[in-house]
Amino acid sequence: MPDHMTNLHLVSDSTGETLNSMARAVLARFDEPQVVQHRWSLVRSRLQLDRVLEGIQAEPGPVWFTLVDRSLRLALEEVCMRLGIRCVSVLDDTLDIMQQEIGERAQARRGAQHVMDADYFRRIDAMHYVLAHDDGQGAAGIHDADVLLVGVSRSSKTPTCFYLANRGIKAANIPLVPGAPLPEELDTASCPIVGLTIDAEALIEIRRHRLRLIGTGGVRTDANDYVDPDAVKAEILAARRLCVSRGWPVIDVTRRSIEETAATVLQLMDAWHQRRRDGSKRPVALPPRT
CATH class of the missing domain: 3.40.50 (Rossmann fold)
Structure with missing residues (x-):
């Protein structure tokens, strides 16, 4: 030093x-x-x-x-x-x-x-889109998305969407909540769908911090299913199985920065569009991490 x-x-x-x-x-x-x-x-x-x-x-x-x-x-x-x-x-x-x-x-x-050209206004439009379609909002507008991110709560979906919006990408994110039905729009989406997952221990710590920030009304954070280790592990496993069954690639964000996650999403988007052009039905493979 x-x-x-x-x-x-x-x-x-x-x-x-x-x-x-x-x-x-x-x-x-x-x-x-x-x-x-x-x-x-x-x-x-x-x-x-x-x-x-x-x-x-x-x-x-x-x-x-x-x-x-x-x-x-x-x-x-x-x-x-x-x-x-x-x-x-x-x-x-x-x-x-x-x-x-x-x-x-x-x-x-x-x-x-930095000029106010078409690219500039595309980024602004994408930012407005992310705001309107954050955390499962505006399901009717999902068909206008360039990419959909799905994952359990607090798996960095929102910040990744905002980073992508700064690149002019309209990204909507949908939480995978235990027991809650998926939006029907996911079945007919005409854009890539990417799952985000995270290590259980890291997710529990993030969620506990979140509960401390917003207050828990006297409820013990370690007694809540939201941060219960077994419940969280089951939630993550169920989300991953859902993505695999639907053929959606999954990115582990545990040790990735938002920039790295967004870069991988962009790679997966390119691969998805290439498959569409080639007429291939093979699932999109996650690019190797360097």
Whole structure:
């Protein structure tokens, strides 16, 4: 573990989300990195850049940037060179590769990925859909879904649906409740259906935490079927058997992040659509976890 603090300056002329994502991905490779991230977003004038440069001089450290304006880029690189600070434009190499492959120069557009285009409105529409079809709501609209997630209560269905909505995917989720009938719409759904399961001990702990948050009205949490070990194990087993009998692939989310679960759902969706195109009747196989 490093014994010193490192400053990392993230300088962007847009929201800075690209740099933030890259920083998360890189720093995740280190054990407890002692890094202070200085986020400088919407830097679009020399006055704004001067404030950034003052901050860099006061707390020197590597600089990552995404700046379209050439004069601002040069000014930032010049100061960093004078101070002996590493400075890198994080998109340059990838842009160069794609320009060579596509045979066209990339347009100098700030925050091009954030424009209010058809993709933007598709994500907003998907978010509204998830809100309206969370936890079994709006069963009549299930046929508009891109994917259906089923699973026992507290198996991360809702957060996974919201993550997928940010990718423009309309995801509805349906809880598998012991003794409760399934919505008839599941029998005629025209989209992939994916089951989510989780280890019993992990689920019990999540549910106990949930009960503590909402209050239990004096009922002992360990005496409730909702968290009773035998009842929970039976509930999970019944849900898994249901998914297997219906030919729905099942993802174990016990040690998966929401991002990993969503990525696997997307892979299963692709496989489902490929099978439809090929006319195959084989069940969708769960992709290997890497």
